Amino acid sequence: MILEDRIQADVSTWRERVNRLTKEHGDFVISNVTVSQIFSGIRGVPIQVSDISYVDPEKGIRYRGYTINEILSLLPKLPDTNYPLVGGVYHLLMGNELPTMEKALAIENEWKNRSEVPDYVFRIIDSFPENASTMAMYSAAILSMSSDSKFSKGYHDSLRKEDYWKAMLDDSLDLTARSPQIAAYIYNKKYRNNEQIGPNKSLDYAANFAHMIGKGDDPLYADLMRLFILLHADHENANVSAHTAHLVGSALSDIYLSCSAGLNGLAGPLHGLANQECFNWLLDLYNTYQGVPTKQQVTEYIQKTLDEGKVIPGYGHAVLRCIDPRFEAERQFAEKYFPDDEYFRTAMVVFETAPDMLKATGKVKNPWPNVDALNGTLQYHFGVTQSDYYTVLFGLSRMLGFTCHIVWARALGKPIERPKALTTRLLESMIAEEKKQEATK
Ligand code: HAX
Secondary structure, eight states: OHHHHHHHHHHHHHHHHHHHHHHHHTTOOOOOOOHHHHHTTTTTOOOOOOSSEEEETTTEEEETTEEHHHHHHHSOOOTTOSSOOHHHHHHHHHHSSOOOHHHHHHHHHHHHHTOOOOHHHHHHHHTSOTTOOHHHHHHHHHHHGGGGOHHHHHHHTTOOGGGHHHHHHHHHHHHHHHHHHHHHHHHHHHHSTTOOOOOOTTSOHHHHHHHHTTOTTOHHHHHHHHHHHHHHSOOOTTSHHHHHHHHHHHTTOOHHHHHHHHHHHHTSTTTTTHHHHHHHHHHHHHHHTTSSOOHHHHHHHHHHHHHTTOOOTTBOOSSOOSOOHHHHHHHHHHHHHOTTOHHHHHHHHHHHHHHHHHHHHSOOSOOSBOTHHHHHHHHHHTTOOOGGGHHHHHHHHHHHHHHHHHHHHHHTTOOOOOOOOOOHHHHHHHHHHHHHHHHHO
8 A cells, every 4th residue: 555655664773863863862952841831731842753744834834844835836737727736745755755636536536446334324313313513423423433444343352553554544544535435425414415426436535525515507606625635634733622632542432433532622712723713703793784895994993802801813823923824825725716706805905904903903913814814704605605514524635644743652652642741739739939039039
């Protein structure tokens, strides 16, 4: 299998590099953690090393060292399409190599061969109450496939530790192959009167998803999904969802248990749910002024949101200190294909207004838009108007990143994660002790 061969070719070199770092530089101090870092969500504390992707605060995400613009231009594209094959993205992230068209297609084919979803998964989705959130359904559906895990079976048989990653990779390909149909099933169940559309194996990963949610007639929507999946595939391994998936995987939980846990983190409003909140906020802004608002009206509306103690969704970031290049890529897509879309124009007036207002608060560290500022607007344009589904689209994409980090963690033999928790009293006495020692100097 192409990805197994690719990883196998590199894995001993990576293991040597990691072993050398721990053996020769194990005592090297990377950072001293402050009390305020602990109380502010372990902010900025390096907690692990992963080479799949890295968020450069000033330039945005890099996949295996490549910027979003480089990836968009270098990865193979099918004829008559404008955005790369998802199979190529996975090859780059998992295999650490820019793929040829042949290799990208080999992964697309691998997915087609593994795409059959067991019937019990659909029954689990069907058993949810009508008001269930789409993310709860999606996460449960992924979780339910744990019983199919080849890693779990191998672990309880006689799989050797150095081969764990091979079984994890096998499971990862199954999971990522099945996931689009599961996501589509949820969409059709909730929003298309349960009119299900089966997969079309002549289509690539993104176009097949578009087809399964009833958007097969519009080739531009397939291109949007190629772009969307590419942009959301990974964002470093320390954000809430990726880190959760990694943490659970570190206990040698299988890929389904780990990715379901990651999705639950993604479902939070400060993380993946922001894309739906952002669009709802934008829609409300548009409806309040019954059309594309002026800059003055947007200023009033943002002020009202801030006065209510709420955040401006789609703006700010825990790590980025620049305009998110993923926002830029989405902006370019909309400007090219539907510059006059009224929701897009509304989003652009917000873009002209929000950063200065956020800077003026004096506390927002990054006043610039993140990817969520436009996600919903693009989907809405193509008739995917159900904002409570947008986080599922994010999850479908992010599963690529989750699985890459987990496979490589097993390939490099990363141990179970177990940081340390202190008590308030312990912390107070550590500080008091330090002060006492300083006074006696
Ligand atoms: N609007 C208003 N206030 C904001 C803000 C925004 N967009 N972004 C940050 N702030 C506020 C924070 O609430 C915080 O205020 P308090 O000190 O009163 O609590 C202050 O500015 C400092 O925050 P920060 O250090 O700049 O930002 P954080 O790292 O704490 O938080 C967030 C990063 C992304 C959670 C934050 O910017 C936010 O809530 N943004 C809006 C929601 C959003 O767009 N989330 C999606 C982020 C991308 C992502 O992960 N997608 O999955």
